[in-house]
Amino acid sequence: MPGGASEAVSWLVYGLLRGLGAAVSWLPPRWARGLAARLAEAFYPWLPAAAGLRDNLAHVLGTSPEDPAAHAAARRALRFLWQNYVDLFQAPRRPPSAWFPAIRILGWEHLLEAHQAGRGVIVVSAHYGPVEWGLQFLGASGLPALAVAEPVRPPPMFDYLCRLRGAHGLRLIPADGALREIFRTLDQGGIVALAIDRDATGSGRVYSFFGEPAWLPDGYAELAARRGVPVVPAFAWREGAGITLRVWPPCWPAGRRAAAREALVAQVLExxxxxxxxxxxxxxxTTPIWRVRR
Incomplete structure (x- = not known):
């Protein structure tokens, strides 16, 4: 797509996103999530994003992307994805007291202990489960946390998404110009949150994941090895009407060599x-990570 047309589409998407966000923010959460699930089911056959979901999930399930099991899993994932957008749009109007009673926390002491060591902490997660709940909880926790976000165009859309995700205190910066602020945050004993499943900067590498080569980011491991700080995995998932957020014990780099980085990535990926x-x-x-770029 020519640059001018692509820019026009970006602005159109931004306008639609703002309008949708304004409408959804006023709906009762249960109604909004139910509506999102029904719309995701209706649009599933026509969305390119569904093909990416299906490709990734087929590798996890050990089947073909056209297998009925892969389609069923991708349909459910698309419903969860659209419900995540509902959570994002409603974040500024939903105080922490309305968010967090529904969260079951496991292993939070691992993050607190790593932070209290004063050396800085890298928290890693993925596009998994109710992502927005985890980000909002981290922001409202009072810990000095910084999240690195994928840059999107136009710039007002990136700013809009950052305002939503930072509604309860989380700081966000773009992934394509973040190193200085990341270093400063770690040097001051703060927390940096990074994703492990989508390469937003094009600097990732090929790693074996579910027995096949996949293109994955590894900046978190390189950064941990270079600065001598721990990596703390954390994932949230939906359980019925509630949310579980689990934090794992810290993973430490075993040196600064490439082998140490690769071993740390393997530990996190497991x-x-x-x-x-x-x-x-x-x-x-929705990005098919097993379609490895050459």
């Missing part, structure tokens, strides 16, 4: 694989 095996249909990543 934890993520365990999470995916428990509930694969909550993985809402």
């Amino acid at each position: 934890i993520f694989a365990q999470v995916l095996r428990e509930a694969p249909d909550q993985w809402v990543l």
Whole structure:
């Protein structure tokens, strides 16, 4: 698509997003999530994003993207994805007291202990489960946290999404110009949140994941090795009407060499694989990571 047409489409998407966000923010949460699930089901056959979901989930399930099981999992994932947007749009109008009584927290002490060591902490997660709940909880926790977000165009759309995700205190910066602020946050003993399943900067590498080569980001491991700070995996998932947020013990780099980085990535990916095996249909990543770029 030519640059001018692409820019026009970006602005159109931004306008639609703002309008949709304004409308959804006033709906009761249960109604809005139910409506999002029904619309996701209706639009599933025509959305390119559904093909990306299906490709990823087929690798987790060990089947073909056209297998009925892959389609069923992708349909459920698309419903969860659209419900995540409802949570995002409603974040500014939903105080922490309305968000967090429904969350069951497991292992929060691991993050607190790592932070209290004063060396800085890298928290890693993925496009999995109710992502917005985890981000809003981290922002409202009072911990000095910084999240690195994928840059989107036009710039007002990126600013809009950051305002929504930062509604309860989380700071966000774009992934394509974040190193100085990341270093400052870690040097001051703060927390940096990064994604492990989508390469937003094009700097990732090929790693074995579910027995096949996948293109994945590894900046968190390189950063941890360079700065000597721990990596703390954390994932949230939906359980009935509630949410579970689990934090794992810190993973430490074993040096600064490439082998140490790769070992740290393997350790984190094994934890993520365990999470995916428990509930694969909550993985809402639409970028097909096993279509490895050459």
